[in-house]
Amino acid sequence: MNLRTLAALALLGCLAMIGQAAPVSPPVTTSLRERQAVEMQWERLDALMKSIPQEPGATWSASPDYRFWLEYTQRLVFSEGVQLWDQISKDDGRRWQWLEFVSAYPNRPQFSSLDSLWRARAGEKGNSMADQAGRLDWERQLAAFKAECIASAIAPGELRAQLRCEALNERIRPYYQGAKPAAECDWVAVGREAAAIAADFPEYAENELRNLITITLRASKRHGPKDQPATLLALWAASPNAMVRKVASSEHHLADARVNPLTMSFTAVDGREVDLAKLRGKVVLIVFWAATWCGACKVQEPLMKEVYSKYHAQGFEIIGIACEMKEKDRQYLIDYVKEHAMPWPQFFDGRGMKNEFTQRYGFSSIPQYFLLGPDGLMIAHTGGSGGLKHLEAVVRKHLGLAPAASGDESKVLGVP
Structure with missing residues (x-):
């Protein structure tokens, strides 16, 4: 059965269930009839969750039928789960299974107006209105369920760790995204809270925690006292969580690359032998990227090819670290x-x-760029789709060439 057929059947099922909401959260069921009713409701909920594709085809996902069906089904999954939450035992793993599902980004409703989405199915034109009240109610209820999960001693540890990381990230997001002054945030306190999560869940090694650590360290470097990053790294280096210790170690590797020549050797995919020690005297750009899945990595390809063609003969080299899966x-x-x-x-x-x-360098995202000088020391470490801004000017400078334009001598890689 293909995705379109499955979605169409699910849509019919969704419409048939309108108006069949269960009563609001009665006590945990005890009678056989009540337990059977709960089992039937869970089976229906489980089928709905499984009907939501995580990677729908581009053509089908853009259709008005799909957008209406997905929005309705996502909301139905949430409302059905809310009804079941207090009807099943607190040690029943299905509670947490549902919570993990609705917390994941692909399964969250967009809260477009169902009425406008329905009219779009019939070919009526018009803007899709947002259901702001529905969104606020959804966020309020979901936050309450997450708080219960975090406080629970029987909820899965990985889910609790994930939700604690997400909660901390939401608190600091306004500071690192610029809505509030980043200097007003106590980044050491944030680092201690991240360390506490790592200590409580020493096996947890997901990106939610890694990103918290890297965001905190980056913000402390930019906005905190000069000795603050060292305080954070010392804190994390003593963590019982191996991933956190590795992130702290990677920062030491990055710092070391600025005072000792960076080492790297491997056999390239085409059979060439690469050894940075043999490239002393050259300016070397190391590019961490992926051809198969990283769109942002490809933004700088024309610039890299242009600079390479101009300056390769004069001592400019590029090495790719392809992070294919x-x-x-x-x-x-x-x-x-x-x-x-x-x-x-x-x-x-x-x-x-x-x-x-x-x-080795603790990267959780790409592209990342290292630029090494003729002595093998790191001149710059940048990242993102704009990470190679001023590449030509900086390469010329470190090749010992005269600036091509006034002011080029003061330009810094990746800095606007």
């Missing part, structure tokens, strides 16, 4: 760099963001 991506990478005229060597091991070099 699977061994089967090897040939795709080989074909991609050939088709896009990217002649520099590429590291590949099919381990994605878990390859030895991204792990």
